[in-house]
Amino acid sequence: MAQVLPMHDDADTLVGDLARAGRKAQRTLARMSDADKARALRSAAASLRASAAPILEANAKDIAAGQANGLSGAMLDRLRLDEERLEGIAAAIENVAGLPDPVGQVIDRSTAPSGLELVRRRIPIGLIGIIYESRPNVTADAAALCLRSGNAALLRGGSEAVHSNRAIMTALVAGLAKEGVPEAAIQLMPTQDREAVGAMLRAAGLIDMIVPRGGKGLVERVQKDARVPVLAHLDGICHTYIHAAADPAMAEEIAVNAKMRRTGICGSLETLLLDANFPASGKVVGALLDAGCELRGDARAQAIDARVRPASANDWDTEYLDAIASVAVVDGMDAALDHIARHSSGHTDAIVTSDDTAAERFLAEVDSAIVMHNASTQFADGGEFGLGAEIGIATGRLHARGPVALEGLTTYKWQVLGTGQARP
Amino acid sequence: MAQVLPMHDDADTLVGDLARAGRKAQRTLARMSDADKARALRSAAASLRASAAPILEANAKDIAAGQANGLSGAMLDRLRLDEERLEGIAAAIENVAGLPDPVGQVIDRSTAPSGLELVRRRIPIGLIGIIYESRPNVTADAAALCLRSGNAALLRGGSEAVHSNRAIMTALVAGLAKEGVPEAAIQLMPTQDREAVGAMLRAAGLIDMIVPRGGKGLVERVQKDARVPVLAHLDGICHTYIHAAADPAMAEEIAVNAKMRRTGICGSLETLLLDANFPASGKVVGALLDAGCELRGDARAQAIDARVRPASANDWDTEYLDAIASVAVVDGMDAALDHIARHSSGHTDAIVTSDDTAAERFLAEVDSAIVMHNASTQFADGGEFGLGAEIGIATGRLHARGPVALEGLTTYKWQVLGTGQARP
Numbered sequence: 001m002a003q004v005l006p007m008h009d010d011a012d013t014l015v016g017d018l019a020r021a022g023r024k025a026q027r028t029l030a031r032m033s034d035a036d037k038a039r040a041l042r043s044a045a046a047s048l049r050a051s052a053a054p055i056l057e058a059n060a061k062d063i064a065a066g067q068a069n070g071l072s073g074a075m076l077d078r079l080r081l082d083e084e085r086l087e088g089i090a091a092a093i094e095n096v097a098g099l100p101d102p103v104g105q106v107i108d109r110s111t112a113p114s115g116l117e118l119v120r121r122r123i124p125i126g127l128i129g130i131i132y133e134s135r136p137n138v139t140a141d142a143a144a145l146c147l148r149s150g151n152a153a154l155l156r157g158g159s160e161a162v163h164s165n166r167a168i169m170t171a172l173v174a175g176l177a178k179e180g181v182p183e184a185a186i187q188l189m190p191t192q193d194r195e196a197v198g199a200m201l202r203a204a205g206l207i208d209m210i211v212p213r214g215g216k217g218l219v220e221r222v223q224k225d226a227r228v229p230v231l232a233h234l235d236g237i238c239h240t241y242i243h244a245a246a247d248p249a250m251a252e253e254i255a256v257n258a259k260m261r262r263t264g265i266c267g268s269l270e271t272l273l274l275d276a277n278f279p280a281s282g283k284v285v286g287a288l289l290d291a292g293c294e295l296r297g298d299a300r301a302q303a304i305d306a307r308v309r310p311a312s313a314n315d316w317d318t319e320y321l322d323a324i325a326s327v328a329v330v331d332g333m334d335a336a337l338d339h340i341a342r343h344s345s346g347h348t349d350a351i352v353t354s355d356d357t358a359a360e361r362f363l364a365e366v367d368s369a370i371v372m373h374n375a376s377t378q379f380a381d382g383g384e385f386g387l388g389a390e391i392g393i394a395t396g397r398l399h400a401r402g403p404v405a406l407e408g409l410t411t412y413k414w415q416v417l418g419t420g421q422a423r424p
Numbered sequence: 425m426a427q428v429l430p431m432h433d434d435a436d437t438l439v440g441d442l443a444r445a446g447r448k449a450q451r452t453l454a455r456m457s458d459a460d461k462a463r464a465l466r467s468a469a470a471s472l473r474a475s476a477a478p479i480l481e482a483n484a485k486d487i488a489a490g491q492a493n494g495l496s497g498a499m500l501d502r503l504r505l506d507e508e509r510l511e512g513i514a515a516a517i518e519n520v521a522g523l524p525d526p527v528g529q530v531i532d533r534s535t536a537p538s539g540l541e542l543v544r545r546r547i548p549i550g551l552i553g554i555i556y557e558s559r560p561n562v563t564a565d566a567a568a569l570c571l572r573s574g575n576a577a578l579l580r581g582g583s584e585a586v587h588s589n590r591a592i593m594t595a596l597v598a599g600l601a602k603e604g605v606p607e608a609a610i611q612l613m614p615t616q617d618r619e620a621v622g623a624m625l626r627a628a629g630l631i632d633m634i635v636p637r638g639g640k641g642l643v644e645r646v647q648k649d650a651r652v653p654v655l656a657h658l659d660g661i662c663h664t665y666i667h668a669a670a671d672p673a674m675a676e677e678i679a680v681n682a683k684m685r686r687t688g689i690c691g692s693l694e695t696l697l698l699d700a701n702f703p704a705s706g707k708v709v710g711a712l713l714d715a716g717c718e719l720r721g722d723a724r725a726q727a728i729d730a731r732v733r734p735a736s737a738n739d740w741d742t743e744y745l746d747a748i749a750s751v752a753v754v755d756g757m758d759a760a761l762d763h764i765a766r767h768s769s770g771h772t773d774a775i776v777t778s779d780d781t782a783a784e785r786f787l788a789e790v791d792s793a794i795v796m797h798n799a800s801t802q803f804a805d806g807g808e809f810g811l812g813a814e815i816g817i818a819t820g821r822l823h824a825r826g827p828v829a830l831e832g833l834t835t836y837k838w839q840v841l842g843t844g845q846a847r848p
Contacts, residue, residue: 027765027789027791030789030791031788031789110810112803112808112809112810113810114803114808116799116803116808118809118810123791125821125822126821208821208822209821209822229653229822247844250844253844253846254844254845254846256846257846257847258846261846261847341451363839363841364455365451365454365455367451367454367547367837368837369837369838370837370838370840371837371838371839371840372839372840372841372842373839373840373841373842374841374842374843374844374845375540375840375841375842375844375845376842376845376846376847378846378847379536379538379540379840379842379845379847384536384538384540384847385536385542385838386534386536386537386542397549397550397632397633397835398549398632398633398653398822398823398835399822399823401835401836401837401838402837402838403838411821411822411825412825413791413792413793413794413795413825413826414793414794414795414809414825414826414827415787415795415796415797416774416794416795416796416797416799416803417787417796417797417798417799418796418797418798418799418800418803419798420671420674420677420678420798420799421678421798421799421800421803422677422678422680422681422682422685422800422802423681423685423800423802423803423808
């Protein structure tokens with residue numbers, strides 16, 4: 001493991017060297033069987049458990065430094081490891097080991113008029129860069145998902161977790177090596193120099209895809225500067241449209257759950273659209289307010305309940321990640337679709353209605369990664385979608401959209417089987 | 425149709441205006457049924473046939489200008505239209521109209537433990553930018569493929585074909601409009617200003633994907649400067665490895681066909697790898713030389729036939745697109761795989777062998793978009809793969825690889841069908 005800082009002329013050289021080593025290791029990974037990769041991940045989990053003492057010791061250093069540097073209580077909590085959290089990380093690796101391996105899967109198969117047999121088969125993407133912030137569990141989670149799908153990973157964690165990340169990485173690499181995984185298959189950037197992040201973002205052709213995991217500032221920088229394809233979403237400005245024909249009790253339960261279950265996740269409701277012909281708007285608005293949600297509304301929404309404050313123009317484009325929502329009254333489906341087309345971040349938008357024709361139109365015309373009918377947007381999650389895990393949620397239009405797990409970490413090749421064909 | 429140059433402050437404003445109009449039109453396209461889109465394309469083909477006179481007149485202007493500007497005979501030939509070529513363009517549009525519409529296809533469907541039904545459904549990508557050179561048929565081909573898959577297109581053709589492209593576009597738009605396709609669904613850049621290409625390449629968030637169609641200089645510039653995802657390949661450095669257990673007659677036929685059938689296409693053989701234990705190397709090398717191919721080889725290849733010239737280091741990384749090939753003798757599969765890993769451009773590589781185990785290893789380990797067993801690399805083509813058409817061949821690792829037609833012009837969304845679920 002590259003714990004000793006090598007002497008490099010510059011960040012590009014460093015990233016180039018690490019990436020080439022990672023790509024070489026990936027060629028070995030690509031040849032490993034499903035069973036071999038699963039065994040290696042279980043060995044990594046065992047090694048992590050056996051290394052609890054040094055990991056918790058390293059984590060104590062990070063916590064002490066964080067306290068000295070005045071990190072907030074919430075950030076210290078994200079950073080903190082204990083026996084239970086470490087067990088959770090090890091169990092998550094074992095969970096990934098148990099997921100079906102996408103590598104080698106046949107997407108489709110056909111026979112061309114020339115007699116050539118064509119097979120499209122899933123293969124790993126190559127080298128994945130992961131850039132993340134304070135949570136040290138990402139080191140293990142992201143590495144496990146990359147390895148399970150035959151990819152090498154180059155990880156760059158936050159400075160505040162540097163000792164924890166190194167200790168976790170040392171344990172993982174030791175466990176993996178026991179089962180024949182080359183050391184460079186997962187690598188942690190040996191420097192916290194910010195310029196090294198820039199070098200990763202520039203490394204087109206060396207790093208195949210970058211996944212940023214963290215706050216909006218991080219994702220914004222990565223999306224702005226990257227020449228490498230990025231899998232991410234910037235905002236989760238999720239709408240729930242209560243259609244005229246919505247069941248009132250369902251509308252109330254879904255709206256309150258979509259906003260208040262956890263206000264800080266990307267799938268949480270940020271804007272509630274109430275159809276002008278929905279007869280129970282007062283009940284839904286009242287339930288949100290009673291649950292402790294601040295509402296900022298247009299004039300018609302303010303008229304529903306005196307506690308609704310006036311919304312400013314910015315509110316319709318704001319991801320609060322808090323117990324705050326904007327609320328607008330819209331005149332029917334067209335107005336709802338227009339509002340969503342203008343303000344949605346393309347993450348998750350939902351309709352509540354008992355009218356299946358209206359639902360079908362909404363599901364067809366809203367152009368977001370995830371569109372829902374009669375469900376809380378808080379379900380926007382790889383685990384809830386049955387993917388078994390999640391490397392992130394993507395709102396881009398190419399490659400993979402919505403919750404991305406193992407399949408999104410693969411690409412494919414065409415295998416062409418001939419019997420001596422020359423092209424006429 | 426934007427034939428009149430609008431007054432714009434700069435290229436970015438122009439591209440922004442066109443892209444916004446295209447995106448708006450695309451929302452209409454996305455709602456059109458399979459049958460509607462097919463009918464619109466047939467109407468475009470009919471309009472093209474009916475507009476033969478103005479199109480050929482416009483083409484004559486381009487030809488005259490090209491002759492005055494000293495264009496080569498080959499370039500003039502690519503530019504030239506006649507009744508027969510125009511009929512070919514119209515027939516190609518009708519062929520695309522007859523292809524199955526990928527939009528709305530269900531990729532997969534599952535039910536989550538929460539009872540939510542999950543459907544991944546294909547949708548159009550959005551607005552596709554096409555940047556191309558002299559062949560005016562690309563105007564119609566690319567527009568047809570984009571429309572068939574529900575995408576809007578912003579086209580930027582070469583200056584030398586400006587009159588032809590505008591006349592073709594006018595005919596297409598008129599035919600499409602008759603069937604309800606908005607005029608902005610396909611747009612031709614109204615200026616030949618090179619800065620406008622730069623503005624297209626920068627238009628991330630406005631243009632969803634760019635497909636360059638043309639020579640290496642064009643593709644290189646697009647790949648270097650684009651902030652928008654690019655679907656393309658730069659080089660087609662294709663290898664054919666004649667394994668020790670290859671059938672000699674098949675090896676000879678495939679090698680000669682892979683190189684000499686058409687030397688100028690991207691799937692043509694550029695490097696021949698001869699296994700040191702293949703007993704009939706002399707026959708294969710002799711057949712290529714006799715067919716008029718210049719061979720540049722390493723020392724062992726030169727020893728096979730005195731007509732083989734010495735290769736320089738550059739030869740292993742050169743796409744000749746001509747009756748020239750490099751040839752090396754390799755010691756078995758490992759050496760062949762190493763050579764290909766170092767020098768292949770990831771387009772198409774083939775093995776000729778009667779040993780199925782060797783073939784399987786080659787097909788698994790060569791990391792190119794297309795890998796072939798006992799077939800000529802000249803088959804690397806969307807038509808030959810049964811895709812019915814081709815917008816291009818891609819060697820990138822994300823989204824779509826190899827020959828790309830309609831499916832590669834789609835993405836997907838998750839449709840989530842609930843019965844009132846709130847997340848616990």
